[in-house]
Amino acid sequence: DTAVSQTPKYLVTQMGNDKSIKCEQNLGHDTMYWYKQDSKKFLKIMFSYNNKELIINETVPNRFSPKSPDKAHLNLHINSLELGDSAVYFCASSSGIGDQPQHFGDGTRLSIL
C-alpha cells in the first residue's frame, strides 16, 4: 500500500494550459506539503496544510493554487503554465507541524513544451 500517492506521475503539456496534480495519504497524518524540485535538485517548499488549513504559503506565483478537501488529500492546480514551471513536484505528509518525519510521494514530473 502506497503511503503517499500522487497522480499523475508524468505530465507533459503546452505553455498556457491549466493542469492539476492530486495527492492522497493513508497514514492518518494531519499535515501535508507541496515541494518543487528543480533541475539542480533543490527541494523548495511551496505550501503546507494542517487539518485542511493553509499554514505555509511561500513566495509562489498566484497561478499555483492548492486545495485540501480533507486531511488526507492535497491537490495543486496550476494556471497558465510557463516554461519555468517544468520541475518535479513532490507531495509529502507528516504527523505534526515541522518537527516530525515527512513522507514523500513518488513525485510528478511536469514538462512544459
Added chain:
Amino acid sequence: GENVEQHPSTLSVQEGDSAVIKCTYSDSASNYFPWYKQELGKRPQLIIDIRSNVGEKKDQRIAVTLNKTAKHFSLHITETQPEDSAVYFCAADGGSTLGRLYFGRGTQLTVWP
C-alpha cells in the same frame, strides 16, 4: 527564518571508505534534524533523524552527530557500497518558525566499486 547550509555539494569515495556530510543551521530554537536519501528518479526517503536532546544516533552503517552549541550536524556513512550512491539532504525544523523543514541544497554521493 532558519538557514541550513550543506557541504560538500559532491562527494566521491571508493567502496568501503567512509563518507561524511556536514550541515550547519542558524536558528538555535531548531530541535529536529532529519536526513533524506534520494536515489535518481525516486522520492526523498528518511534514513535517520536526531533531536536536540541527543548528541549522536546510529543505525547500522549510518550515524548522525549533533553539536547544538556550534549549530552543526553531520551524517557519517561507514563501509560505503555502490548502492549508497544518491543525493543526500539534511534538514532542520523551523525552530522559531513553525510548520516546516528547512532543507540543505543536497550532496551528490558517488561510491565507486
